[in-house]
Amino acid sequence: MAGEFQSGMQCAEVEALLAEALDGTLQGSQLAAFEAHQQGCASCRTMVEEAQAGMHWLKGLDEAEPPRNLVHNILAQTIGALPSEHAMPAPRPEGWVEKLKARLAPIFAPVATPRFAMSFGMAFFSITMLLGIAGFHMSDLRHWDLSSHGVMKTYYDTQARIIRYYENMRLVYEIESRVHDLKRAATPATNQQQPQQEAPATNPKNPPKSELRRDNQPQTPNHSQAQGQPKLAASAAMVPAETPQARRQGSHLVTSMGALNRRLV
Amino acid sequence: MDDNQAVNALVRRCVSGDAAAWQEIVQQYNRRIYNICYRFSGSPDDASDLTQEVFIKMYRTLSTFDTTRASFMTWVTTVTRNLLVDHFRKGKYDRITDSLDATPGNQEDGLTLAEQLEDRNPSPETRLRSQETQKLVHEALKRLSPELREAVILRDLQDLDYKDIAKVLNVPEGTVKSRINRGRTELARLLQRTYKQAS
DSSP states (O other): OTTBOTTSOBHHHHHHHHHHHHHTOOOHHHHHHHHHHHHHOHHHHHHHHHHHHHHHHHHTSOOOOOOTTHHHHHHIIIIITOSTTOSSOOOOOOSHHHHHHHHHHHHHTTTOSHHHHHHHHHHHHHHHHHHHHTTOOGGGGGGOOOSHHHHHHHHHHHHHHHHHHHHTOHHHHHHHHHHHHHHHHHSOHHHHHHHHHHGGGSOTTSOOHHHHHHHHGGGSOOTTSOTTSOOSSOOGGGSOOSOHHHHHHHHHHHHHHHHHHHHHO | OOHHHHHHHHHHHHHTTOHHHHHHHHHHHHHHHHHHHHHHHOOHHHHHHHHHHHHHHHHHHGGGOOTTTSOHHHHHHHHHHHHHHHHHHTTTTOOOOOOTTSOGGGOTTSOOHHHHHOOSOOSHHHHHHSHHHHHHHHHHHHTSOHHHHHHHIIIIITOOOHHHHHHHHTSOHHHHHHHHHHHHHHHHHHHHHHHHHHO
16 A cells, blocks of 8 residues: 555655644654654655754744834824724713713814814904903993893893984984985975965964974084084074075085085995 | 733723723734734735734724634734735735745845855754845745745744634644645745755
């Protein structure tokens, strides 16, 4: 039989036991049969010698030294860069503050950036500066009445103040006066004479309201001017009736209004 | 507590989210995984990239490690080997078929494989002392087929026993031994033939 020798071991068995033989774990009768087979079989002897040489070559190789930054790169790519894809769950926070932080962190993640913090800081600084210029101080807050009645009162006070400020503005007052004059100048003389004709028919003891107003108007102080300054707008009593002179004045007023509008625009 | 229990405890800590435990695992196993990748791919740069990929894969699949089925070392080696095989199948690390006249590392002014084998001291122990001889064996190892290469790497360089190698390679123990024998024999023949040509 091919491959079978006097030791009773076949070549295939030698090959099967070769690894153990080289490891030194082959003992007893198996080791004796293995060595006896090699004495009579040149091919198996060569095979054993080659395998032994190859094992020595391989075991003589030194361990390769990993790059210095290998561990750092691995940690950066796992713990540093892949927290969301981490198969391991993150440790659960124990206190309620930690739980709240853990819950809010993903929400504020987009704005929790240095750029946003800088923008927010600049905006806060600008608003604070503007409030300071406007005369608003944070210390005034404690004097505020925050009840519903107080809020409404504050609202109406503020509204009245704004309206008063607007109406007392010199420019607004001038525009209103000129528009009023223009209307009166453009009104036909018949419309103006009619009240004069009807006037004798009325009771002198009960003059019409328009007449009363006309009488009272010169006494009404003009808030937009100080004493001694010329009046910016003529009162209704000072506007003459429809005359050529009035028409010229009307056209002059229209021209002035146009110029005023252009200046405003 | 033996080594296996200590490693299993480390893995449990890691799965529960302990970053320090993961760092410890990386510190313990990076050298071993790097060496497997280096001897299999033959290139330090490829080995570094492959080692990082192995750890990323481990990081993502660590929770699937079953302590009752295999030791952590076997699991780590299996992950490494599977990733190497995947890369090999993609053709990235194809079998090198350099001729004996080719210089290692494609250096034009370097010594050929036959020239490097020419040594005044013929004993393997003496030759292995030199850095050039180390490169020579490394180049010869790269020329083995992947099946034989991985078997001898796991046995002769990583000192895994046959049972663990059989688990890693998913083949019977007899096949493992046969591959190891053939791998060693082929490597020795390759080096001896080169040496004869040089002399």
